[in-house]
Amino acid sequence: xxxxxxxxxxxxxxxxxxxxxxxxxxxxxxxxxxxxxxxxxxxxxxxxxxxxxxxxxxxxxxxxxxxxxxxxxxxxxxxxxxxxxxxxxxxxxxxxxxxxxxxxxxxxxxxxxxxxxxxxxxxxxxxxxxxxxxxxxxxxxxxxxxxx
Amino acid sequence: xxxxxxxxxxxxxxxxxxxxxxxxxxxxxxxxxxxxxxxxxxxxxxxxxxxxxxxxxxxxxxxxxxx
Numbered sequence: 001x002x003x004x005x006x007x008x009x010x011x012x013x014x015x016x017x018x019x020x021x022x023x024x025x026x027x028x029x030x031x032x033x034x035x036x037x038x039x040x041x042x043x044x045x046x047x048x049x050x051x052x053x054x055x056x057x058x059x060x061x062x063x064x065x066x067x068x069x070x071x072x073x074x075x076x077x078x079x080x081x082x083x084x085x086x087x088x089x090x091x092x093x094x095x096x097x098x099x100x101x102x103x104x105x106x107x108x109x110x111x112x113x114x115x116x117x118x119x120x121x122x123x124x125x126x127x128x129x130x131x132x133x134x135x136x137x138x139x140x141x142x143x144x145x146x147x148x
Numbered sequence: 149x150x151x152x153x154x155x156x157x158x159x160x161x162x163x164x165x166x167x168x169x170x171x172x173x174x175x176x177x178x179x180x181x182x183x184x185x186x187x188x189x190x191x192x193x194x195x196x197x198x199x200x201x202x203x204x205x206x207x208x209x210x211x212x213x214x215x
Contacts, residue, residue, distance in 0.1 A: 009198050012186040016202055081191045117175065121183055125168045 001025070001078050001089040003065060005111055008096050010081050013118050015111065019050075019058040023091070025071035028063035067102020068095060093119055161188035 002010065004021030024034055031048050038045055038059075044052040049061045068074055078089035091099075097115045100108040155161075166184035169175070175183070186194060 009194055010191040012183070012189070012194065014182055014186040014194065014197055014201075016198060018202075083191045083195070117179070118183060118186075121169070121172070121175075121187070124172070 001071070001075055001091060003062065003091045003096065003099070004060075005096075007090045008093060008111070008115060008118075010083065010090055011079070011093055011118075012122075013093075013114050015114055019060050021060045021062055023062045023065055023071060023074075025075060026063065031061065031063070034061050065099050067099045093122075155190070158185075158189055158193055164188070 001023045002020070003023045005013075005015055005017035006020045009015060009017065026033065035045050035048070035051070038051040042054045043059070046052060049063075051059050051061070053059060065074075074091060074095060075089060077092065077095075079092050080087040081090050093115050097112055097119070100112050100115070156164075162181075162185045165188040166181060169180045169184060172180065185197070189197065
């Protein structure tokens, strides 16, 4: 699942990010499975969790994300976006913001601000949908007990 | 079966999106334009925009690393 600012980028936030963060739903001790797959795909493996793809895109593999529950739970609510002819799971903006808040790094402060602005804009303008409101029922007045 | 409408060019879509943000007071015009471009683009286009931006600085993705 795509996480980090590259995931935010795919959801409409134009911000530069150096590498692509991919959250792997495996325990970190199984990093060799991922690295072997990278080698098969012709990537240049640099360390346990970093590889450069054939087009020189740096990819970071993450096995645990600060502030978020287990992979499976997040994967269920991931957004599927069309990319390079595939539908890839992407962590929603509010979850990216949550993980960045939990990490508490200085470099994330601008990203958090941008994500919040984007979410506010989406809710305010793009996400406006006509929601059918339930018809107002005539409130039946409760019987008033007459004073004796 | 639903027919897919042909996608308008990105600048046109961005302009339409920007028109939606007209009433927003809490963002500068520049910021509005950037968000409008981001929201109007498809994921592929967004990716390209960012990669082109990074390549301008010759800093990362797409540029040949010096060994």
